[in-house]
Amino acid sequence: MNGILADYYSKAVERAKTMVMDDIDKYLETKEDIPSYEQYIRERGQFIGQIWLNAWLNATSSHASINEKVSYLTSKGFDVEGVKRKLINQMFRNEIREEESFDVICWLDTKFLIQKEVWVQRYKKVRESHLCKKAIQIERESKRKLFLKLEYHIEQLLGEYYEEFYLYIRFLLGSQLAIEIEKQGVIQPMEDVTFSSYLYDEQESAYYNYRFVEEITEKYERLISTYLFDFGPNWLKNHLPSNLFDEYKESFGKPLSIDILKEVSFEPLADLSYEIFEDLLNELMTDLIKLIDIPFDLEKHREIFNQDIMERKRKEIEEQEKRQRQKEEEERRKEEEKRMIEDIFGMEYSPPPSRNIQYILHVGETNTGKTFQAIENMKAAKSGIYLAPLRLLAFEIYDKLNEEGVPCSLKTGEEEKVVTDATHFSCTVEMFHEKDYYDVVVIDEAQMLADKDRGFSWYKAITKAKAKEVHIICSFNAKSMILDLLGESDVDVFEYRRDIPLEVEQHLFRLNDTRKGDALVCFSRRQVLETASELQRGKRKVSMIYGSMPPETRKKQMQRFLNGETTVIVATDAIGMGLNLPIRRIVFLENEKFDGTRRRRLTSQEVKQIAGRAGRKGIYDVGKVAFYSDPKTMGRLLEQEDQALHGFAIAPTTGVLEKFQKYSRHLGLFFYLWDKFKIPEGTKKSPLSEEKLLYEMIEGTIVEAKLSLTDLYGFLHLPFSTNEPTLRVQWKQKLEAIVAGEEIPDPIIKESGLEELELSYKSIGLHLLFLYKLGRATEAQYWERIREEISDKIHDQLKSGIQVARKVCKSCGKDLPLKYRFNLCDDCFYEKRSRKYQFNEWELRLK
Known part of the structure; x- marks a missing residue:
């Protein structure tokens, strides 16, 4: 034997001996009669030889290191330098097969052939051990089958006597619940409350805690299990077949005890506990808690249970019938609702057929003379009406026509100025009456047709005008929508283009870049006042324009700019609607606006509408446009083609209200039906949010009871600032006075500051709306003079310079720019951050 493998050889020998002796034991234990040693060798000789080979290969190939294998192969004359490990292992395994083998049979002969009695003793020992194991296995299998039989009978009994178990557990649980409810002092009604609702709905609504609900549920599941495990095993002992007890005693040599029964019945009782709990969830609490007063008697409780089931089924049938009636009623209600909606709204909002009217569509950009051309046509006619989007524009045309010798009356919601012998009118679009006839009707800013809140006024004017x-007059993006609306009517289209080009400045605008003739545009009153205040501190003379400013004040502010008293205008986007001023440059201080729902980037049309006010022929032959930020992106909006507008707005008409009154005079129902009404394709529905807000204030009051539906809706539809809470209160007080037959309260007037003056102006405006609606024009003239005085005071304050609270750093008090986004200056911010960093570093060192 090679010296390198000598140690492995001895280990292989010992392993082979052990394996052969194991094989002998397995051979002998299955023989009922003792076989001879020679018989074993004949039958297993070939396998014995294989045993050695397996032991040898395993001892060497698996355990010898790669170095030992290399040394062995080298000693055999192989050159294995550079040979891969896999090939070395293969060569080594082949070579060691040729090594001298251990003669296992010779070794067995020395043990058993010569010493026959050793073979006999080996057989007896192995055979006895085998039979003992077999007997234990048979006994275990017998006991296992007995336990399965026990479990089967237990499950059969529990199923057969389920109702008995259920009734007893029902009694115990009901008694427990009654005691708990009495201790807790629960006063909530238990009628029609199920055990399930008591556990889940009541607890969850009381605590809003799902984990708590789970704990409560587990509590009662455990309680039911405890009841069953307490009496179940003893009950089973009295009901199981007697032969099972005999078999158990015979198999185990002792009686079947309660402890064994508990062990065997654990899973069946646990399953039974779950089933009973699930069925109890459907029980009514009143049926359960009453059981505490009824001692348990199986037949008595079975009778009570059956009565409860019958009563529950009766209630279920009643409930089903009730639900069916409700379903049928709901279907009838929906059908009636559908019929009402069709009858009330019907074809009211379908575009009108072709009409015998000549329509002239003036389409163009801002500041191109399209409104001028339309007004010239109206001036030349025997009668005419101009419909404006803003009171200021209505005022402007009213003044213009009268100055040019064309008598013109003014009518807006808050004022009427009647000129003797006037056949022309200048009105806000909401004042249009479809029954009046004119030779020429001019409808300005008709792209507002798509506005969801006000657009219906344009729709009515365009489609109902006589x-x-x-x-x-409209922008290019409204052209196709208006042509579709006019259908087959005779329409002439005139398009207008700017003579004065717009030039976008590429550098960022800063406030100290402001020059004469600039109009600075932002999108809130506060921003207008702050910007104007900062310019005034820099000795600039500024005019201001914003939406809530009185039209008279706005006109005076514009006139100051026209007269050269001021050199700069600071305005909201109201400047984009028909205000023709000699503006050199439009400056956008913001690129976003709040549209009532969210802050969003300006659209291309909005940028064009405002930027188009720059330039005035003969004064500024180029209109300039500048931006406070992102001039490249905003400049592209000026160049891109606008998306065409789609969908004109609809709102309730007088005809709709008249049809509704056939069914009800409750406006709450009307608003409900309006929300349900599926509008025609290509339209937008006004949300009536302001009307609904006001209606909530008087719903169900004497005001609603005494006013006709048409009158009430008219008061809801008054055009005033409903976002001002004090004005809403005044509106309600005036209505209450009207229905009580009392004098309507005077407007609230305060003059301590600009905001109070503006609110007082609006308060008088609301008062005037009521006076004109009630036909009290003479009294209205007095309040118009008062309002004009308020307007003058507002103008004086703006003219003398406004004081807006300075924006300062909250840490050091240093002045900050008004457009600065933060409340800390840069120095204080970095100092604070530095201190925070140093503190964190110190804290880490301590740790």
């Missing part, structure tokens, strides 16, 4: 000619 005239020889109707001039419609």
